[in-house]
Amino acid sequence: MTSPSSQSDREKVVSKLPPWLRQELKIRTAQLRVDIQDAVHQGIAHWSALASAPSPVDTSGAESFSTWLPAGQWESFRADSKDRGVSLIQGLAQSVRLWLELNPAPSVVRPSVVRRIIVCNQKGGVGKTAITAGTAEALAEDPASLHPVRVARQLARLSTDDVQPDPGTTPPDLEDLPGLGMRVLLIDFDPQGHLTKQLGQQPLPIGGDSLTCHMAGEAKGPLADLIVPVPDDRFGDRLHLLPACTDAFLLDVRLSTVRAREAALERALSPIESDYDVILVDCPPSLGLSMDAAIYYGRRRDTEQPGASGALIVVQAEDSSADAYDLLTSQINDLRDDLSLDIDYLGLVVNLYDGRRGYIATSSLQAWMDIKDPRVVAIVPDLKEQREAVRVKQPLFVYAPKGDQAVALRALAREIS
Numbered sequence: 001m002t003s004p005s006s007q008s009d010r011e012k013v014v015s016k017l018p019p020w021l022r023q024e025l026k027i028r029t030a031q032l033r034v035d036i037q038d039a040v041h042q043g044i045a046h047w048s049a050l051a052s053a054p055s056p057v058d059t060s061g062a063e064s065f066s067t068w069l070p071a072g073q074w075e076s077f078r079a080d081s082k083d084r085g086v087s088l089i090q091g092l093a094q095s096v097r098l099w100l101e102l103n104p105a106p107s108v109v110r111p112s113v114v115r116r117i118i119v120c121n122q123k124g125g126v127g128k129t130a131i132t133a134g135t136a137e138a139l140a141e142d143p144a145s146l147h148p149v150r151v152a153r154q155l156a157r158l159s160t161d162d163v164q165p166d167p168g169t170t171p172p173d174l175e176d177l178p179g180l181g182m183r184v185l186l187i188d189f190d191p192q193g194h195l196t197k198q199l200g201q202q203p204l205p206i207g208g209d210s211l212t213c214h215m216a217g218e219a220k221g222p223l224a225d226l227i228v229p230v231p232d233d234r235f236g237d238r239l240h241l242l243p244a245c246t247d248a249f250l251l252d253v254r255l256s257t258v259r260a261r262e263a264a265l266e267r268a269l270s271p272i273e274s275d276y277d278v279i280l281v282d283c284p285p286s287l288g289l290s291m292d293a294a295i296y297y298g299r300r301r302d303t304e305q306p307g308a309s310g311a312l313i314v315v316q317a318e319d320s321s322a323d324a325y326d327l328l329t330s331q332i333n334d335l336r337d338d339l340s341l342d343i344d345y346l347g348l349v350v351n352l353y354d355g356r357r358g359y360i361a362t363s364s365l366q367a368w369m370d371i372k373d374p375r376v377v378a379i380v381p382d383l384k385e386q387r388e389a390v391r392v393k394q395p396l397f398v399y400a401p402k403g404d405q406a407v408a409l410r411a412l413a414r415e416i417s
């Protein structure tokens with residue numbers, strides 16, 4: 001059935017397609033960033049060009065499906081279907097299957113050097129652990145299914161000076177996008193072990209091997225033996241965790257006698273780096289030798305593009321965050337100068353934002369936006385699902401995969417990719 005009320009030179013076509021084939025088409029077109037109508041148009045063109053009709057497709061349960069095709073294509077498709085003795089529904093299903101066969105899912109593009117993201121701020125409770133976990137979960141999500149992502153409209157709008165929007169209450173623009181499919185390792189670098197516990201995992205027992213032992217050069221076994229998977233179908237086997245151990249409370253003391261101690265984290269992690277695309281380090285709320293080692297680990301390596309690895313700083317829209325930020329950036333700048341390193345800032349995440357708190361919140365947000373380098377890469381609202389996920393010890397993306405928090409963190413993961 002066609003309708004003359006068309007989009008420019010296209011006409012509307014209404015037919016039927018089995019739901020599974022429609023879903024595959026939706027995912028593949030999203031993966032390849034192609035319009036569904038263009039895919040159907042190409043599929044029908046290829047089908048018509050075949051010497052004979054391919055094997056039948058099971059069209060049972062087919063449901064109404066409409067799209068837009070170039071004027072005249074549906075009429076000639078109708079004639080071809082008649083010649084081949086197949087129904088329009090069967091011909092359309094074969095065309096869509098053919099397009100899927102000719103346009104396979106793209107493989108995930110993996111970085112040549114493992115990306116290292118150091119999530120830091122010595123100010124406590126700003127959301128470092130929440131942002132680390134959520135970003136890692138977003139990076140590891142299944143690339144063969146679609147997930148709602150908040151599109152960048154809010155950040156773009158915020159860069160204009162004349163508007164004062166409220167990202168905490170403005171309804172987000174959503175787009176369903178394939179997961180990023182990265183192999184991700186989370187490092188719980190905080191002796192408090194919040195990240196480990198939030199993900200429902202156990203801290204490593206004291207007295208055994210731990211990251212601290214590896215950094216101090218006193219480990220008995222390989223580091224890989226300490227790593228555990230974060231299980232869920234949406235992550236496949238792509239999301240792993242190196243749990244915390246309370247012995248890290250003494251890390252600074254133990255590092256004080258280690259040679260080239262800034263490089264201690266890098267030495268400890270180098271044997272497992274090739275197993276991962278991205279490593280995220282959840283830092284403790286402190287500044288010290290262990291933070292030097294984390295920042296050093298996030299420095300730009302010789303073969304790396306600027307901005308591939310670096311520090312992601314989590315802040316809040318309030319005055320006390322600004323002082324903490326100055327201290328952290330001076331530590332980073334000192335390390336940069338003392339050791340002649342390139343250390344990139346991946347951005348600022350303004351977390352726990354609630355514009356209803358009034359002038360302090362909105363003016364602080366503006367002050368973060370005004371810094372520009374590093375730029376604000378995400379504004380994450382204060383939402384209850386984050387606290388609830390922590391309470392039930394589940395990854396946020398398992399507890400509330402479609403919630404506003406997950407939607408915002410997927411956007412953050414893409415913003416810094």
Ligand SMILES: Nc1ncnc2c1ncn2[C@@H]1O[C@H](COP(=O)(O)OP(=O)(O)OP(=O)(O)O)[C@@H](O)[C@H]1O
Nearest residue numbers: 124125126127128129130285352381382383386387
């Ligand atoms: N966007 C958010 N919305 C609601 N709650 C949040 C959000 N971000 C973090 N939280 C909650 O705030 C609390 C502190 O967050 P988190 O533990 O991530 O901070 P932190 O900076 O890692 O703290 P610490 O400095 O102790 O390591 C936690 O209960 C967390 O669940």
Ligand SMILES: [Mg+2]
Nearest residue numbers: 128129190194
């Ligand atoms: Mg923390």
